[in-house]
Amino acid sequence: MPDGGERLMGREIKRVPLDFDAPIGEVWTGYVMPDDLRGEQCGTCDGGGYSQAAKHLHKMWYGNAPFRPEDNGSTPLTPETPAVRAFAERNVTRSPDYYGQGEHVIRREARRLADYWNSAWSHHVNEADVAALVEAGRLYDLTHTWTRENGWQPIDPPVMPTPEQVNQWNIASMGHDAINASVVVRARCERDGVDVLCSACGGEGIRWRNDQHKAAHEAWERTEPPSGDGWQLWETVSEGSPKSPVFATADELASWMSDPERGRDWVPGDVAAKFIADGWAPTLVGSSGDLMSGVEFVGTRGGDA
Ligand SMILES: [Zn+2]
Incomplete structure (x- = not known):
């Protein structure tokens, strides 16, 4: 492939009517959902x-709303709690320049960690929280074993981790993620008999004017430009927009693409001609820097074009 093919990355040829006059350089309107079909962000949530x-429970989970371990049936961590002590020792050992050295430094760090972790529900799950996490399959580290041959397998007979085990596991491995937070919060809301989801939007986070509005939003699909006898270069880096005028023949389009006036987008005539002949955009550059033609590309994926 001669030099210049890389300039055709993100380009494609479309066959459009000769009088097709969508503005060059602007995204084709059929590719953009009309504003009217979009929902509005729910102001309630x-x-x-x-x-x-x-929302409040989520804040408690992360320590961003007042939380006390005792309120969740948990025992506050102390600098002497083994998992806290081990974590503090690790922090200090790893960064002596930052922390300094000695027993008092370790104790100070352990105190800081204990206070910090005591302010967050995520470090003080109780039995009901654990049950919800196990049911959701979120504690495999404690309820399953993993082997290369068989992947994750439940421990037999099944085990129910204690809250202490889970809280220590979380300290040791930063085990909880955002999904765990949502599982625990949801279960707590259900136990308390309160709504989990925003009643204004049903949990979607989006407000619709009415059912028809939502249905129209969901039914919307991209529409391709009309097809016809003309030849036009498009760019596909954005949603997709016309790049050239519409030409009556492939040769005219190739001439336009290889006109020095194209500047940075200029390509040699033979590259343009082959690109147009292949009929659609290459989207890959081979490891050797060669342009993979659309036809070759289709071949590599089993031809679903
Ligand atoms: Zn809402």
């Missing part, structure tokens, strides 16, 4: 989809 109660 700020788009998060959770009820006020669930």
